[in-house]
Amino acid sequence: MSVTRGRGSPGNQTSQRFNLPERAADGDWLDVAQDVDGEPPRLRTSVTVEQPRTIISRNTSPDIGFNQSVNAYRGCEHGCIYCFARPSHARYDLSPGLDFESRLIAKPDAATLLRKELGKASYRVQTIAMGTNTDPYQPIEAEWRITRDCIEVLADCHHPLLITTKSDRVLRDIDLLSRMAAEGLVMVAISLTTLDPVLARKMEPRTTHPARRVAAIRALREAGVPVHACISPIIPAINDHEIEALVAAAADAGALSVSNIPVRLPLEVAPLFRAWLDDHFPDRAARVMHIIQSIRGGRDNDPNFGSRMKGQGPYAALIRTRMDKARRRHGLKGGRITLRHDLFVPPSDQLRLF
Numbered sequence: 001m002s003v004t005r006g007r008g009s010p011g012n013q014t015s016q017r018f019n020l021p022e023r024a025a026d027g028d029w030l031d032v033a034q035d036v037d038g039e040p041p042r043l044r045t046s047v048t049v050e051q052p053r054t055i056i057s058r059n060t061s062p063d064i065g066f067n068q069s070v071n072a073y074r075g076c077e078h079g080c081i082y083c084f085a086r087p088s089h090a091r092y093d094l095s096p097g098l099d100f101e102s103r104l105i106a107k108p109d110a111a112t113l114l115r116k117e118l119g120k121a122s123y124r125v126q127t128i129a130m131g132t133n134t135d136p137y138q139p140i141e142a143e144w145r146i147t148r149d150c151i152e153v154l155a156d157c158h159h160p161l162l163i164t165t166k167s168d169r170v171l172r173d174i175d176l177l178s179r180m181a182a183e184g185l186v187m188v189a190i191s192l193t194t195l196d197p198v199l200a201r202k203m204e205p206r207t208t209h210p211a212r213r214v215a216a217i218r219a220l221r222e223a224g225v226p227v228h229a230c231i232s233p234i235i236p237a238i239n240d241h242e243i244e245a246l247v248a249a250a251a252d253a254g255a256l257s258v259s260n261i262p263v264r265l266p267l268e269v270a271p272l273f274r275a276w277l278d279d280h281f282p283d284r285a286a287r288v289m290h291i292i293q294s295i296r297g298g299r300d301n302d303p304n305f306g307s308r309m310k311g312q313g314p315y316a317a318l319i320r321t322r323m324d325k326a327r328r329r330h331g332l333k334g335g336r337i338t339l340r341h342d343l344f345v346p347p348s349d350q351l352r353l354f
Contacts, residue, residue: 131164221254
């Protein structure tokens with residue numbers, strides 16, 4: 001199985017067809033799968049290589065805490081039903097459903113492109129985010145190591161970095177991250193959605209077991225890496241009862257700050273999510289969607305800047321109040337730390353350090 005470039009693809013890239021062998025996406029559950037009855041959901045995945053001309057993406061969204069990012073992959077094996085990035089696969093004539101989880105696109109030249117872009121005279125240092133569209137530590141990263149290659153470039157250049165992930169595979173790169181943390185150049189955001197492995201298996205079938213995510217927070221903090229916990233998404237009547245427990249677990253593991261976002265259902269995500277509710281929670285599907293619509297202006301999704309990240313109405317206000325009280329109880333911050341931007345050394349200038 002392979003993927004070809006879709007006619008809706010952005011014009012600054014080319015893709016190649018590689019007849020790579022299919023592999024089983026057995027996910028990150030591994031030896032802790034005994035916590036849940038049955039085998040973890042399996043999926044046959046294929047990977048196509050993309051050769052983009054640039055690797056740094058930029059945005060001007062006023063409600064996102066970064067304006068440039070690097071994504072090593074398109075699509076994500078984790079299979080989170082609520083993933084807001086699913087519609088991006090439609091640009092390649094691929095489905096936001098199963099194709100997003102199984103027909104993946106890798107960018108093996110990402111580190112080379114990153115080094116080239118950082119070396120441009122016009123480049124201005126701003127935090128680069130990884131994990132903004134798909135998880136940089138999804139299972140294929142174990143083989144492709146594109147994320148690590150990019151982090152090596154950023155570490156060598158003393159460039160600020162924000163990583164968001166659901167995988168404890170981030171610990172593989174703790175040597176680089178601890179080095180960057182010592183200079184105030186990195187923060188890792190670990191996504192905690194539930195402490196219940198049964199619910200996690202339903203919501204995000206091939207992500208790291210919740211206990212391993214909490215352990216990853218602790219290991220990163222012991223190595224001196226600042227960690228932010230993303231208690232997101234909050235799904236009404238599904239995982240909202242865990243807010244206080246999730247904040248407590250993050251605080252106990254050493255997280256410095258926590259935040260949350262109500263579930264977002266843009267474009268094709270809404271019908272996929274509705275079908276998932278009918279399948280797994282038929283007893284409360286209508287109630288869940290009613291509450292979601294109450295915080296999204298009567299629709300399944302609110303795309304407007306500002307309100308899309310916070311929601312509106314009584315339910316959204318209640319969630320914010322609970323989060324604020326939980327933060328105060330554990331002495332946590334609501335935002336993320338500021339990373340240093342004054343240590344940057346362009347790749348072309350690195351030899352001058354020796």
